[in-house]
Amino acid sequence: MKALKLKGTINHSVCRWCYGDIQLDDLCVAVKQIGFSAIDLVPPENWATLQKHGIYSSMCNGAEISLTEGWNHTEYHAKLIDNYTKYLPMMTTAGYKNVICFSGNRAGMDDETGLKNCVTGLKNILGDAEKRGITVYMELLNSKINHKDQMCDNTKWGIELVKRVGSENFKLLYDIYHMQIDEGDVIRTITDNHQYFGHYHTGGVPGRHEIDESQELFYPAIMRAIAATGYKGFVAQEFIPAKADKLDSLEAGVKICDI
Template identity: 65%
Template structure:
């Protein structure tokens, strides 16, 4: 019969061996081993420009092509020619918004937003792109029902043009607990209700997994329940908004399998702030993790 000490040692050995097997692939990629050149094709990968602002846009484009990304998120008209030189697309265009805090929920901004979005919808369409981001704005004491009504009334002024030009507007879900205090579109059911009020296939939600883990949790069930309203995804690790590896609480392979199972045909863009010295290695690792 094994002694208490030997049992403890056996268990320790088993745990250590299992843990090493589990993390070995992640560690090898974190060390900079390249992502496989042939991705599986179930996920359309992208990366957010601002997370790698220390790289010139031309260099980020070259890196995107090396990894196998379809394009780059949150790129405005000024840099679209550079993307096209590298056969990439702006997977989520920006530049029409006033700011995150001044958005469609406040009628005082509607005239400016209608002008901005009319211009940018045409720019996006003329460039051959599809997605354009928008924001609810902050509550500033406004109740959610009033904000919902105001957003719908304003967005309906431009959604007809979006339908005509084949552009899809995406309102981003952001957490109001840590990063964006008082932001109105901070819950998936509220965003889904807005989609229902607008009633157009050209208005969707940008579901940011990092933000919604903070404000809602229950990420996989939420994705399953509201998938028809979601047109785009962003990733990042929780807490801290850093790498999506085993240093944080979300298990991205399961989340990605749930997204693929919904039949999602849009993009998944990496939007984490690299904490590791090898930032490109972190990006490659994130794409590998999400390529289910």
């Protein structure tokens, strides 16, 4: 594999879980060979492997309870606050700046109550995050196909939460795949609301496979829209390769997004 001459407009990353059958050491080597140096969603026990290869943890995970048990239900607050309170110092030691969180499922709860509960819970960790220069990101997930009953399943709700939290250290992870499924209108949404988004994930629709011509989104235009906002953060490939050569698919995805 020959390293690409990337243009530098987009800071590329890739989500670890999509390549779970590839050893992390091997994925790190492949990432460097392709020409970038960041991986999303690697838990703390594997940070030493990233550091050995000079790879940055562009979105940390492992402090959350689960995708379904999140900040919108107060019964999870004590555990979440304890988790993140212990986790943030680990990030500081490692030199990482981004950590993920989730709203959790509705389970019959109305959106307004969920907003209030999330604000109440998140404010217990954001003071420390601010002091450390760490940003907490809540991911937008589709509730139509993959995450039934997820509360943070639309941009409007997510933006309202960011406004109420009122911290520069709390933003949304805008997952292009998820929001294409639940909302569509991706480029206009990014253009009009980019100040609330601090991280992006990709994925082909439908199926969450390669982001090439086999699916409905045109990622070069989406990347140009992201770049036009002045965004300097990471865009992580989060598609599940359907082709036999998964690393070749990853390289192809990076090429598509390297505008």
